[in-house]
Amino acid sequence: MGKINKGKSLFFLKTILILLVSFTTISCKDGFYNTSQTLDDDEIKSIFARSEAVYKEYCQSCHENSITEFAQKDFVYGKTPEDIYTSISEGRNEGEMPSFKATFSDTKIKEMVVSILYASDNLDDFNISIEPQLSEIYESKFLKYRLEKVVDGLNSPWGMDFLPNGDLLVSDKSGELYRVNKFGQKTKINGVPKVRYKGQGGLMDVQLHPNFESNNYVYLSYSIFDENDYDLGSTAVSRFQLVGNELTNKKMIFDAKPYLNSNHHFGSRLEFDDNGYLFITIGDRGRRDDFPQDLTVYPGKVHRLHDDGTIPNDNPFVNDPTAVKSIYSYGHRNQQGMIKNPFTGDIWTHEHGPRGGDEVNIVKPGLNYGWPVISYGINYNGTSFTDLTEKEGMEQPLHYWTPSIAPSGMDFIKGNIYPNLEGSLLVGSLSFEFLGLYKVENNILTAEDRLLIDVGRVRNVKVGNDGYIYVAIESPGVIYKIIPVTD
Numbered sequence: 001m002g003k004i005n006k007g008k009s010l011f012f013l014k015t016i017l018i019l020l021v022s023f024t025t026i027s028c029k030d031g032f033y034n035t036s037q038t039l040d041d042d043e044i045k046s047i048f049a050r051s052e053a054v055y056k057e058y059c060q061s062c063h064e065n066s067i068t069e070f071a072q073k074d075f076v077y078g079k080t081p082e083d084i085y086t087s088i089s090e091g092r093n094e095g096e097m098p099s100f101k102a103t104f105s106d107t108k109i110k111e112m113v114v115s116i117l118y119a120s121d122n123l124d125d126f127n128i129s130i131e132p133q134l135s136e137i138y139e140s141k142f143l144k145y146r147l148e149k150v151v152d153g154l155n156s157p158w159g160m161d162f163l164p165n166g167d168l169l170v171s172d173k174s175g176e177l178y179r180v181n182k183f184g185q186k187t188k189i190n191g192v193p194k195v196r197y198k199g200q201g202g203l204m205d206v207q208l209h210p211n212f213e214s215n216n217y218v219y220l221s222y223s224i225f226d227e228n229d230y231d232l233g234s235t236a237v238s239r240f241q242l243v244g245n246e247l248t249n250k251k252m253i254f255d256a257k258p259y260l261n262s263n264h265h266f267g268s269r270l271e272f273d274d275n276g277y278l279f280i281t282i283g284d285r286g287r288r289d290d291f292p293q294d295l296t297v298y299p300g301k302v303h304r305l306h307d308d309g310t311i312p313n314d315n316p317f318v319n320d321p322t323a324v325k326s327i328y329s330y331g332h333r334n335q336q337g338m339i340k341n342p343f344t345g346d347i348w349t350h351e352h353g354p355r356g357g358d359e360v361n362i363v364k365p366g367l368n369y370g371w372p373v374i375s376y377g378i379n380y381n382g383t384s385f386t387d388l389t390e391k392e393g394m395e396q397p398l399h400y401w402t403p404s405i406a407p408s409g410m411d412f413i414k415g416n417i418y419p420n421l422e423g424s425l426l427v428g429s430l431s432f433e434f435l436g437l438y439k440v441e442n443n444i445l446t447a448e449d450r451l452l453i454d455v456g457r458v459r460n461v462k463v464g465n466d467g468y469i470y471v472a473i474e475s476p477g478v479i480y481k482i483i484p485v486t487d
Helices: 013-023 041-058 081-090 106-121
Strands: 026-028 031-033 144-154 157-162 168-172 176-180 186-188 203-208 217-226 229-243 246-255 270-272 278-282 301-305 327-330 337-340 347-351 358-362 399-401 407-412 425-429 434-441 444-451 458-463 469-473 477-484
Touching (some): 144 168, 144 176, 144 186, 157 458, 157 477, 168 203, 168 477, 203 270, 229 278, 337 407, 347 407, 434 458
Parallel strands (some): 157 203
Antiparallel strands (some): 144 477, 168 176, 176 186, 278 301, 337 347, 347 358, 407 425, 458 469, 469 477
């Protein structure tokens, strides 16, 4: 499923010349290349292999699974040799893309530029095919299954929830909300607020009220922009009523100030518990050393509200005169998965570590989950930011991943559609491009299975009202349904 097979054709001389016009020299075992020299196939293979290994180690946790997949994407900061070199060497946007000039040699950076440019200009040589074969039967450790395409033609499906009649609501990060019926026909929902579609921001999660059938309430999380400066953004949550295919009666119930020019770590997952409280995850917005441990600001926290946005009087910091009253737990990095455990009622989250240290947690009132004081991860460029993995007064994760899988979306299997798997946890992987299935015993993840390997970046996973697993894949955006196969 979704394998990349490099063709026999490798770098052409023109690719090297594109680079060298800008950079003059690039070192190799035989000295320095210049604009009058050519490279043979063995040298080219060596450059690409080295770059691919570097990419897997340092870049995969935030980006696509390989250089060839990464090269298909739009480059926010430009695609000239100079642009790519600057992005790798100097970083971008206050650490959203960290600087690697202290980690990589100048030669290594230039070789990465060569490899990215070549893959971008010669995609046909790699025979890239991400889409799985729907007629194929797949078998993993715990499950034999096939796939059914629910809907395609999306950009980056981010949130999913199911209407009582079985229709699927899908939020697309680009700012659109769709209703998808059982025939795969999608209808645009009107009345969606304008979003700050930039970096990791845009239209995020969608969540129905537990009593939707009586009140028609739908909640959206999204990145909002300052009306006087689009470059400044925050995470907002608004409540609407869904009437036909129109969102009406908008009420903004949450705004995770301050507004910043950061384009990452919005968090933005929504979930209701059994008592009707709304939980909201907010990432640290890239301000690692400032926000997660500071109770006077919103980022780096899980928040709890009544369904109308008011503050519960038993929130843990409601009597602290300086704290944000909606804070429920703190010390979080970027939580892009949250679900109520249907068997216990607990709220489970997962969050991205940096390079290593992705976590699964059960959030409890007033607890400190440690970021960035304790962590099982390191900086993306290989340096350390803490020597501690535990400290008194800070919670240990239920589970952590090293290397990072870049988790996104989570749910529990309910019912008997998937034999012997009820109660298992589902977690999407952006970086390694699979759906993780984890058996759970006494809140311990005891065994892992990997489904949909190489299917693409798994942004979300939901178990529908019908008991089937639905999986949302990014770019090109598509949603699949997993159908178990019995012998």
